[in-house]
Amino acid sequence: MLGRTADDLYWLSRYVERAENMARLVEAGYRIAMMPRNSEEHREEWRSTLASAGCAICFERKYDDYSTENVVNFMLLDTDNPSSVNSCLSTARNKARAVRTTMTKEMWESLNATWIELSGVKPKSVTPNLLPGFLEWVKQRSQLFRGALIGTILRNDTFFFSQLGAFIERADNTARILDVKYYVLLPEREIVGGGIDAYQWATILRSVSAHRSYRWVYHEGYKPWRIAEFLILAKEMPRSLCFCYGMIDAALKGLAETYGAKPPCHATARATRALFDHNDMDNVFQGGLHEFLTNFLARNNQLSEEISSDFHFHD
Numbered sequence: 001m002l003g004r005t006a007d008d009l010y011w012l013s014r015y016v017e018r019a020e021n022m023a024r025l026v027e028a029g030y031r032i033a034m035m036p037r038n039s040e041e042h043r044e045e046w047r048s049t050l051a052s053a054g055c056a057i058c059f060e061r062k063y064d065d066y067s068t069e070n071v072v073n074f075m076l077l078d079t080d081n082p083s084s085v086n087s088c089l090s091t092a093r094n095k096a097r098a099v100r101t102t103m104t105k106e107m108w109e110s111l112n113a114t115w116i117e118l119s120g121v122k123p124k125s126v127t128p129n130l131l132p133g134f135l136e137w138v139k140q141r142s143q144l145f146r147g148a149l150i151g152t153i154l155r156n157d158t159f160f161f162s163q164l165g166a167f168i169e170r171a172d173n174t175a176r177i178l179d180v181k182y183y184v185l186l187p188e189r190e191i192v193g194g195g196i197d198a199y200q201w202a203t204i205l206r207s208v209s210a211h212r213s214y215r216w217v218y219h220e221g222y223k224p225w226r227i228a229e230f231l232i233l234a235k236e237m238p239r240s241l242c243f244c245y246g247m248i249d250a251a252l253k254g255l256a257e258t259y260g261a262k263p264p265c266h267a268t269a270r271a272t273r274a275l276f277d278h279n280d281m282d283n284v285f286q287g288g289l290h291e292f293l294t295n296f297l298a299r300n301n302q303l304s305e306e307i308s309s310d311f312h313f314h315d
Contacts, residue, residue, distance in 0.1 A: 003312030005099050006161045010313070012095040013149075013165030016111070019088035020142035021173040023135045025053050026075050028207035030131065032200065033068055046071045052173075052180040055083050072131065073123045076138075085138055089115055102158045106148040114141040157258050161311075163251040168304050171244035172297065174208055174231055179293040201227055208239040228289060229281045241296060242276040248303075249273055255311075263310035265303060272299045 029049035033042050043066040050056040050071065058081055063070045077086045093115040100108055126134050146166070153159045181204050201222035205211040210230060217234070218226050234240045248269055256262045275296065284292050308314070 001102075001157045001161075003314065005102060006157070006311050007308070007313035008095040008099045009102065009158055009161040010165040010307070012092050012099070013162040014169040015088040015092040015095070016142050016145050017166045017169040018083060018173070019085045019092070020139050021169070022053060022075050022083060022085050022088065023138035023142075024207045024209070025049050025177070026072060027132070027135045028203045029071070030068070031203055031206070042066075042068070048180050050075070052177045053083060054176060055081055058082075068128075072126065076126065076134070077121065077123050086118065089118055104148065104152040106152045107145065110141070110145045110148045114145070117141075155254065157255060160251040160254040160258070163247060163254075164307060167244040167247040167251070168300060168307075170239055171241050171248075172300055174239050174241055174244070175293050175297050175300065177204060177207055178228065178231055179290060179297070182289045182293065205230075210237060210239060213237065225281045225285065228284065232284065232292075233276055233279060233281070242273075245269065245273040245276065263306075265306035265310045268299070268303045268306055272296070272303060275299075 026049070029045055032045045046066045046068070047056065050059050053075060055075070059071070059074050062078075062080060063074065074081050075084055078084050079087055079090075081087060082091075089111075093111055096103060096108060096111050121134070149159070149162055153162070181200070201224070202211055204227060205214050205222075208231060214222075214227065214230055217230065217236075220226070230237055230240065232241050235242050235246065237243055252262075252266050252269055256266065275292075
């Protein structure tokens with residue numbers, strides 16, 4: 001496969017995944033912002049939401065006010081934000097057009113139909129009462145594309161590069177959410193307790209679709225170390241860091257079998273996956289949750305750069 005084709009497939013999946021993640025972050029932030037709190041607390045929640053999305057600096061260049069309207073528009077529809085849902089799906093569709101012959105009909109049609117429908121959405125039409133429905137639509141359309149990919153594509157290099165993009169992006173998103181919200185998860189916070197703390201912990205779980213599954217696994221109330229454990233170490237949780245790196249490892253093994261070689265990115269992926277092997281949250285908290293997540297994000301970014309170099313994405 002040509003390097004530029006692999007590049008398009010990799011980033012196509014990353015941008016579709018990012019669009020869904022942006023919708024999840026807006027949904028979580030909106031839930032908190034709707035709580036009866038003062039205006040500064042609302043602004044702080046939106047600041048942390050933008051920080052989780054990695055677009056706080058870009059937002060501040062354009063807006064002075066962290067109003068709900070400004071943040072929602074910036075994260076969902078603003079073309080000046082390269083990570084907005086609008087920008088992500090536009091970029092994904094352009095990349096899909098470039099590699100259309102490597103995709104199945106179902107993959108292309110799901111993405112193209114999403115873009116056509118999104119093109120008719122204007123900022124003024126995403127009113128507070130319609131926002132939850134729109135966010136659900138974004139998540140469903142992303143999942144439709146993923147379902148089409150998993151259900152129809154050959155298990156060849158097209159599939160493996162797509163998997164790498166999706167799970168590197170997903171791991172990045174989960175780690176960023178935890179890193180920005182880590183002050184809520186510090187063990188000392190349990191002493192504070194109260195409804196707001198519990199609601200924030202529930203929101204963190206909802207932002208990665210882990211609210212109900214957490215209850216299934218732990219059968220108990222929200223515990224900070226349990227939430228961190230679930231989103232970092234749980235092998236069965238589809239958005240945990242551990243699960244993502246299991247899928248990344250499987251995709252790289254598939255590429256090794258396809259091409260008959262293991263470039264340096266394989267060693268980086270194995271070393272990162274080793275962060276979760278035989279580890280527990282006591283060790284993570286003792287070393288510092290923020291430090292652990294910062295280290296992970298640096299490793300995840302390094303892996304992405306090595307994949308790009310090893311497979312000649314820009315050739």
